[in-house]
Amino acid sequence: MPPALPSFPFLTDHALHPSPQLTEARTGHAPVRVQPPYGAPAWLVTRYEDARFVLSSPLFGRDHERAGIPADRISRVTPLEVTSETFASQDPPDHTRLRRFVFRTFTPSRVEALRPSTRRIADRLVDDMIEQGPPLDLFERFGLALPVQVICDLLGVPRSDRALFTSWSDELLDSTGSTEQAAASVVEMNAYLAEQAAQRRRHPTDDLIGALVRARIEGDHLTDDEVKNLLRILLGAGHETTASQIPNFVFLLLSGDGYARLAAEPDLIGTAVEELLRYVPLLTQGSLTRFVLTDIEIGGVLLRAGDQVLVELAAANRDAAAFDDPESMDLARKDNPHIAFGHGLHRCVGAALARMEMQVALATLTSRLPGLRLAQPADQIQWHFDRFVRRPKELLVTW
Template sequence: MDIPTFPFPADHALQVSPLLAEARAGSAPVRVQLGYGAPAWLVTRYEDARTVLSDPAFGRDRERAGIPADRVAGMTPIDPTSDTLLTEDPPDHTRLRRFVYRTFTPRRVEALRPGTERIAGRLLDAMTEAGGPADLVEAFGLPLPIQVICDLLGVPVAERRRFTAWTDALLSTSDLTGDEIRSSIDEMNGYLAELAAMRVEHPTDDLIGALVRERIEGDRLSGDELNNLVRAVLAAGFETTASQIPNFVFLLLRGGDYARLAADPGLVPAAVEELLRFVPLIAQGSLTRFVLTEIEVGGVLLRPGEQVLVELSAANRDGDAFPEPETLDIARRSNPHIAFGHGLHRCLGASLARMELQVALSALAVRLPGLRLAVPADQVPWHTARFVNRPRELPVAW
């Protein structure tokens, strides 16, 4: 029997492929072949997804699982998260995550909300003063999270262009070769090493400064580990939010829910959770998991050395977990989505992303209640060769 190619085709970047619903209806995991590496099992049901993401029978460390780098199932020639916190298992994962967790606690993140609101206000001031139509991606969606994450890291905002170029390279699925992606990683790591060296001479209170102190005073963090931690924080803390802001606005404008949000901005927190559930952000599902010990999932016996993908968007449309799952309901009350993952590797920056998305939608709804697409929805251009879905441009008027 032929193994189907994954990701499954869809008519639009923000559509969940109908083939995923078929796979979920069949209950059991199915075998798929991605662009690179060996075949993998695809999990689409909500409860099965939570099992794979949280059970210690699965890991993210390919070496621990005995899987060569060129056999890792993925959409990119090299794993963009390789050698970062995202590919570690305990005890190293526990040790490394502790270094950055304090920065992303809900309390610390909430303290960043007023500053994030000021950044959003300044960006919208500049956009409206320049006059419409405007590209919401370039004017608002990209600069808001990059300014926030640069403040957290202690990176000059003037370096935004370099960071976005590096992130684009890391998340490219077909535009760049493996050597080009590795070159971008080396360039980024070299820059981060320079920043760390500066903080040895001139200590700071930002995240890089705190990690440098851990390396010097605690002798528990190597230079490579510092670089890789910052790279993971940058990609997770910037790219996901920068993509979801235009994704969310596009769906709200196309479906008519934006006017409802503008009339009642109090709906923003519920709307953010529902959009997180509804929008298929990652083009290939979750990061690949490796089977460490034999376990049964969905009636299929998975054996050590096999690989598993969790399709988050399919799990978040499971009717057993969500009433009317195919309906975008921005006032949905109960919403236990797993858009940020689940278990040990749940997104470290979930609180930060949630806060930024709330600020972004609130600022737009209050400041620009008449926001609308400046071109027909089917003329909005989308990235087609990236690990993460988002429009290249989002022309808007108000």
């Protein structure tokens, strides 16, 4: 009887560093066989160049039907694939068509236009923090509140409905929940977004939902189903991961001299965010599953057509073959081609939004609260771990 495969993801007691098992796998160079909690075994890729290759090569697909893999056999770490039935689970040409609409409507200029309003939101949140006084939970009062308000402003979601998005996103991304709960959240969210799209067709608006509904490329347009699926991706990218990374970044900066340095050198905010993205794993479980479409060798291992691959972004971003002194955090690092948001066709469409929010968050906190510090010993902070994100359960701060 063959030995049992190692369980994946490799969780660690150290809050914001990759598991030693990932380092061991990367230094071994070759992909390793692992067993996620759901679906079939998969190959785990950990080296930087291998990761970029798998994420960008047409020899690896995202469409499980094209690869001949039943839905219940998809290797995954959550009860449901968070992006099932969306363009993130499609290959060209369907993926190419939908991505054109995203790039045409969710443009860098649209994101950059949100920066002033994002600053105002961040300033209001800090005003509220100062009014309440310390100690308080930075995750709840700032880290969670900022991205929820920004993504809802972008989409045009009424303020009265914003709590719905928080609960849906939490249930979809919480791998400890049941498949039934996740499925129910998908149904509720789909119904809501479909209705929002239908309203924009009747009464056009200038928000992102309205822009997606109105978009026309060579006479083609998006269906309401396509609009709602694109919006689900943006909601997922624009809420839970960003909300988790803001307190993660602040914790790490406050644990050393990084926070004081950014308060004194605000011009470093841009490069600091990129380094924090490289250094702090965005996800606990790597990338979305890829399906091998033809036999191919990686690192001396033959992957067969029909095999599945998970790319561990956190390990790739600590690869000494790609980064000088990768285990050290250098807030002024210039050459930083990290792949925290993925790579290739399926690179996160919300990357520009998340990057802008994180820049504004750190700039606002360090300028308004330069004396911010932890309100409890770092080793007493309790951490929330699931198979998608990691963050402090609460991050008590004072100033």
